[in-house]
Amino acid sequence: MISNSQIKIIKSLRQKKFRVLHNQFIAEGDKTIIELIKSNYKLCNLFSVNPKVGGVTNELTQITPIELKKISNLSNPKDSIAVFEIPQANIIDYSSVIIGLDNISDPGNLGTIIRLCDWFGIQDLICSLDTVDCYNPKVVQASMGSLSRVNISYINLESVIKNNKLPVYGTYMDGESVYKKALIEKGIILFGNEANGISLELSKCINHKISIPRFGDLQKTESLNVANTVAIVLSDNSRKSIER
Amino acid sequence: MISNSQIKIIKSLRQKKFRVLHNQFIAEGDKTIIELIKSNYKLCNLFSVNPKVGGVTNELTQITPIELKKISNLSNPKDSIAVFEIPQANIIDYSSVIIGLDNISDPGNLGTIIRLCDWFGIQDLICSLDTVDCYNPKVVQASMGSLSRVNISYINLESVIKNNKLPVYGTYMDGESVYKKALIEKGIILFGNEANGISLELSKCINHKISIPRFGDLQKTESLNVANTVAIVLSDNSRKSIER
Numbered sequence: 001m002i003s004n005s006q007i008k009i010i011k012s013l014r015q016k017k018f019r020v021l022h023n024q025f026i027a028e029g030d031k032t033i034i035e036l037i038k039s040n041y042k043l044c045n046l047f048s049v050n051p052k053v054g055g056v057t058n059e060l061t062q063i064t065p066i067e068l069k070k071i072s073n074l075s076n077p078k079d080s081i082a083v084f085e086i087p088q089a090n091i092i093d094y095s096s097v098i099i100g101l102d103n104i105s106d107p108g109n110l111g112t113i114i115r116l117c118d119w120f121g122i123q124d125l126i127c128s129l130d131t132v133d134c135y136n137p138k139v140v141q142a143s144m145g146s147l148s149r150v151n152i153s154y155i156n157l158e159s160v161i162k163n164n165k166l167p168v169y170g171t172y173m174d175g176e177s178v179y180k181k182a183l184i185e186k187g188i189i190l191f192g193n194e195a196n197g198i199s200l201e202l203s204k205c206i207n208h209k210i211s212i213p214r215f216g217d218l219q220k221t222e223s224l225n226v227a228n229t230v231a232i233v234l235s236d237n238s239r240k241s242i243e244r
Numbered sequence: 245m246i247s248n249s250q251i252k253i254i255k256s257l258r259q260k261k262f263r264v265l266h267n268q269f270i271a272e273g274d275k276t277i278i279e280l281i282k283s284n285y286k287l288c289n290l291f292s293v294n295p296k297v298g299g300v301t302n303e304l305t306q307i308t309p310i311e312l313k314k315i316s317n318l319s320n321p322k323d324s325i326a327v328f329e330i331p332q333a334n335i336i337d338y339s340s341v342i343i344g345l346d347n348i349s350d351p352g353n354l355g356t357i358i359r360l361c362d363w364f365g366i367q368d369l370i371c372s373l374d375t376v377d378c379y380n381p382k383v384v385q386a387s388m389g390s391l392s393r394v395n396i397s398y399i400n401l402e403s404v405i406k407n408n409k410l411p412v413y414g415t416y417m418d419g420e421s422v423y424k425k426a427l428i429e430k431g432i433i434l435f436g437n438e439a440n441g442i443s444l445e446l447s448k449c450i451n452h453k454i455s456i457p458r459f460g461d462l463q464k465t466e467s468l469n470v471a472n473t474v475a476i477v478l479s480d481n482s483r484k485s486i487e488r
Contacts, residue, residue: 108352112469119468121459144466179483215365215482222388224363225356228475231468235476236483238459239423 002047002067010047010071010083016133023086025135029078030054032145039148041084047071048080073137086135089153094164097184097237098124100157102202103193104131104226111142112227113191118146120234125152126160126188161188161205168206170198171229175209178233183240189233191226246291246311254291254315254327260377267330269379273322274298276389283392285328291315292324317381330379333397338408341428341481342368344401346446347437348375348470355386356471357435362390364478369396370404370432405432405449412450414442415473419453422477427484433477435470 012018013026024044027033034054037043046053046060049068053060068077092098099122104110110132117125132139134152161168167187190206192198198206212224212232224232256262257270268288271277278298281287290297290304293312297304312321336342343366348354354376361369376383378396405412411431434450436442442450456468456476468476 112472115469116472118460119456119458149460179486212363212479213482213486214363215485216362216393224359224475225471227469228356228360228472231472231475232479235456236479238457239480241459242423242457 002061002063002071006045006047006061007067007071010081013083014073014137016136019086019133019135024083025086025140026073026081026083026137027140028072028074028081028137029141030080032140033080033082035145036082036084036148041087041148043082043084045083046080047082050079053080074141090151092124092126092151092153092160094166094186096124096186097122098126098166098188099230099234100168100188100190101125101127101131102157102190102198103128103196104191106194107132107136107138108142109194109225109227110134110136111139111144113230114139114143114150114152115146116227116230116234117150120238122234123151125150126157127152127154128157129154157190158201158205161202167208169208169210170203170206171233172197172209172211173223175211177213178210178236179213181208181210184237191230191233194226246305246307246315250289250291250305251311251315254325257327258317258381260380263330263377263379268327269330269384270317270325270327270381271384272316272318272325272381273385274324276384277324277326279389280326280328280392285331285392287326287328289327290324291326294323297324318385334395336368336370336395336397336404338410338430340368340430341366342370342410342432343474343478344412344432344434345369345371345375346401346434346442347372347440348435350438351376351380351382352386353438353469353471354378354380355383355388357474358383358387358394358396359390360471360474360478361394364482366478367395369394370401371396371398372401373398401434402445402449405446411452413452413454414447414450415477416441416453416455417467419455421457422454422480423457425452425454428481435474438470 013024019025027036030053037054043059046056047063049063049065051062071081099117140147169187169189171191190198257268263269271280274297281298287303290300291307293307293309295306315325343361384391413431414434434442
């Protein structure tokens with residue numbers, strides 16, 4: 001049984017201002033929830049149609065499928081929905097490769113970029129303050145548990161770049177081919193907004209412009225999706241790391 | 245001014261059975277529409293809040309923003325919505341690299357895969373009969389005009405593979421590293437369903453299992469998004485083609 005006030009709070013957590021207010025976020029689906037619990041995320045409440053989910057007892061409230069439908073953010077709700085405390089981001093480790101996102105607005109893109117960072121062993125993902133919130137339910141959903149293994153910080157990218165004298169790489173349509181670029185062992189690789197690319201201010205801070213060569217005969221494709229660009233750049237750099 | 249029967253037909257084209265019945269599909273946004281017109285797609289009707297779109301006169305009906313909202317599939321409608329005739333797919337060219345999709349269900353994934361094929365010069369994309377329809381409005385939207393530059397065929401993949409004695413590559417979690425694999429110059433590269441991968445039946449037809457190495461310390465990431473997998477495999481193969 002779930003109370004009306006609980007329903008109200010859970011639904012409010014779809015909005016960033018309430019996530020900030022309560023310092024909480026929601027995750028759906030047993031697999032993601034169990035992964036977050038294992039990764040030491042603090043579980044506040046768990047609502048499930050199952051009597052048992054990942055050994056949780058104290059925080060579990062068993063609910064009906066109708067109640068689940070009321071609180072779920074999905075058109076086809078999974079079995080459970082959990083409320084977690086938003087953890088503090090760890091200190092950024094500037095000694096290895098960092099991915100920087102400038103105003104990424106699509107939650108699905110951010111979610112898959114988090115998965116890519118996890119896959120390719122990128123520990124730190126730094127996001128401009130106007131990038132979509134990583135605790136947005138659609139990002140949590142798309143990141144599929146990888147959220148717990150990547151340290152995500154929202155910061156003023158310009159100040160970070162100016163304060164840390166690191167090499168800064170940016171992806172453009174007209175940079176040096178990513179295939180020819182030497183292995184990147186340290187520094188920030190920046191990716192820009194889906195429609196507008198990297199902002200003018202940040203462009204000024206970039207030391208290395210890189211691009212992904214286009215191979216079609218017609219050469220008319222306008223651009224690649226930003227998550228696909230991250231995939232290609234990270235894969236190509238990882239390839240170089242094992243070729244040495 | 246748009247008639248009620250026109251509104252009804254346009255809305256019906258969101259569903260595959262009506263697209264098949266009318267042999268028509270819809271596209272939104274001036275940029276995509278103009279690109280499809282230039283690519284010799286047959287324009288049936290164009291509804292726009294603008295008095296002029298890409299030199300179209302005969303097929304243009306000027307409408308109000310309120311009427312546009314009624315027929316648009318987008319939460320923030322663009323200026324125009326067009327009805328095009330569905331073209332016949334061209335004959336598949338088996339002499340170069342072909343991408344095969346087995347039961348891809350997410351329209352956004354198919355749309356970005358079409359963009360990737362266009363970017364990397366893949367002419368033929370062959371899809372299992374249960375893959376999402378490429379004239380689904382969300383696919384048209386996500387493909388951003390690339391739809392007109394990739395030849396997409398819906399066929400029985402098993403028969404095609406058996407009838408054409410081509411090498412067949414499949415992406416798995418446990419195949420040979422894509423980085424070590426020689427350049428693929430001919431054959432079908434298969435990618436499977438978002439949740440279940442390549443079907444058992446098709447798996448039997450595969451000659452080369454390939455995979456993308458995982459680099460994270462924890463090695464816990466379950467999988468990559470299928471569009472990101474396509475991005476990495478195509479990029480890596482293209483890189484090899486210029487390294488020769």
